[in-house]
Amino acid sequence: MGGVGEADGGPGPHEGPAQLGAPLPTLRWEQIRSHNLPGDKWLVIERRVYDISRWAQRHPGGSRLIGHHGAEDATDVFHAFHQDLNFVRKFLQPLLIGELAPEEPSSDGSKNTELIEDFRALRQAAKDMKLFETKPAYFGFMIGFILAMELLSWLTVCLLGPGWLSSILTTFFLASSQMQCWCLQHDLGHTSVFRKSRWDHLTQQFVMGHLKGFSTQWWNFRHDQHHAKTNVLHKDPDVTLAPIFVLGESSTELLATCNVESSLFLDWCTGHLNFQIEHHLFPTMPRYNYHKVAPLVKALCAKHGLRYEVKSVPTALVDIIRTLKKSGNVWLEAYLHQ
Template sequence: MAEETVKKYITNEDLKNHNKPGDLWIAIQGKAYNVSDWIKSHPGGDAVILNLVGQDVTDAFIAFHPGTAWHHLDNLFTGYHVSDFQASEVSRDYRRMAAEFRKLGLFENKGHVTLYTLSFVAAMFAAVLYGVLACTSLLAHQIAAAILGLLWIQSAYIGHDSGHYVIMTNKSYNRFAQLLSGNCLTGISIAWWKWTHNAHHLACNSLDYDPDLQHIPVFAVSAKFFNSMTSRFYDRKLAFDPLARLLISYQHFTYYPVMCFGRINLFVQTLLLLFSKREVPDRALNFAGILVFWTWFPLLVSCLPTWPERFFFVFTSFSVTALQHIQFTLNHFAADVYVGPPTGGDWFEKQAAGTLDISCSSYMDWFFGGLQFQLEHHLFPRLPRCHLRKVAPVVQELCKKHNLPYRSLSWWEANVWTIRTLKKAAYQARDAANPVVKNLVWEALNTHG
């Protein structure tokens, strides 16, 4: 009996070898788990696990999972402990912070943000219907279009929140909130969003693993894209061809116009996923929700009297949502980037390096949906947005303690930083002979030009 209680050990090097299909291991708090079968039904998708297999993933596990998830690990335990398991001082502080937030009930106390936002969305939807159906003036129709764009922004925040944590009383209601706010109201599949967004959180600002930075041929935030690297998320080559060179050379000019049509790309990405051969959770429900959107929206537009009015209605509504697309890029485009897979041992450091916060007054929190606290959200993606402003000073102090960046910029400053980043890559792309070396010298001499 005594022999049965003796612990079995492996090293971190041994753990790294368990990184092949059918033999996928991870470590959490010094214990090794076999996730080879579990990966097929993992609610967060397979990419987030595949990117971290063979590593200690304690910090990422804490960030993404509620306390109840720890009980499910017992069924996956291999019986092995990692003999040289150790956590950095930053990780230990991060885990203590997460534990303290849990003791304070911050993850469970979600406030009434969802109720307020849903009520706001419902009121805006009624205003849009009134503006289109009951009014005849062009100005009223354009105001209705602007309100519809604002509705899409606020509805997307609900979809985002419900995708990260249960904002309703149970999972069924939460799934309903996702499909309603995402698929039905915005026409963007919640399945597509969760697939890409979870990967983005895990591999924040990795050029080849983070899908939110892979916008070739339209945008490139780094000259490293000019080597035609392979996207490990989409499993395809990000070709830096003549078209990409041309478009990227002027990206600092096209940035805002392209954002006005950002929704079209999201519609396309949604359809590509739903019609793909990938395993898509709730595919039928996602299709049904998309069908709802593509029923009510064209019908609404068709109620306008002329084709020019219909065009400008769609253009205005799409252009207003550009504010949200810009916000998403401001949070990351000008932050630090790297090449390669994410690593489990530097979770806090990678999130701090790859994010930018947007400073604003508290009365504007509704407009930004909590995502102006981007670092706080990345560190604690399950934390309800009503608490992000409260925990920001604590996160800032921890960054200061460990000499990590904590960048909180005004909306204007964040735009300046983003355009500067795009401009750097644009000038580097213009040299067809040697796009990187020559222009790096140019940038060194013209940093503030």
């Protein structure tokens, strides 16, 4: 179970990329699984094996994010996180060391191969429907709305002075602005606004840093891991749950996630994150297209006997309160009632 030696017909753990034009060595999952150590990490994307041991520290999303996929098939999370795949593949080429042997499955472990293939076909269908394409006018309106609410709040204070009326109006304007700021920075963090991710990151720094006062680096560091390994213990910083439903490498949990009934008001207030299932499957998809892909996702779940749950707003709120109470009791027992 050590490194792939000469007897295996593959490169060792630090022998460098495959020679350009030369036949790629064929590797087995048994050989790949041993390369998931600090300073020695391989991963598989589209049946090709890459040695990311040294490059992980230069990964734009951080070494921890890409390191979570050591010795795994990272095909689906690769597609989920990157918009311009041809551009990213240029960075992968020097890291290429081999490919999976023809008899090896695309994914290691006990994953449902038919489900994975159906999901990838669904993702391609969404691309064909142009559901990943951005409407600049929509997000331009969002930025204009946020700035208008901020301006109205200041004008209210300046023109009306202190008092109940000005306080109520200012609270409404600022709450609307801050709520949509958070939704917009979420879109920007997932690079679903501009065609060039650089512009997403720069705009996110303005919205998150200047209008909300949060660190974009801190949020992206945690949130990207949450999407890459949703509900996976020691890998998802947002929760401490065991993996429930893993679809390829996207770690998409359906049994621990649900949607909330859609309406124009709720979609606006939540930034369309009431479509939690669709968002976790397609994090770079512009939010206003979730309702278009939802029927396809629901049909996929029905085909494979997976629960696709949609709750009403009151039911969702009650569940949240119950969960918070349960979590609070756990922490209370752990830290106060020892």
